Amino acid sequence: MNLRQPSRTERLSGANFRRSNRKDEKRSKSSPLLYEGVFVYYFFLEQRLSLTYLILLLYLY
Numbered sequence: 001m002n003l004r005q006p007s008r009t010e011r012l013s014g015a016n017f018r019r020s021n022r023k024d025e026k027r028s029k030s031s032p033l034l035y036e037g038v039f040v041y042y043f044f045l046e047q048r049l050s051l052t053y054l055i056l057l058l059y060l061y
Contacts, residue, residue: 044050
């Protein structure tokens, strides 16, 4: 039985998504653009509020 509390990312996306994404990371070594996309996606998934503020700033400018 796993008593460990799920992390924020696991709660948002689920463990299955993370497992399937690891395969994508291995594949993406041949494609740096895809790697960038996965990295940016993860970054903004963790920083959702920052993304909202970024959009607001861009909109105001």
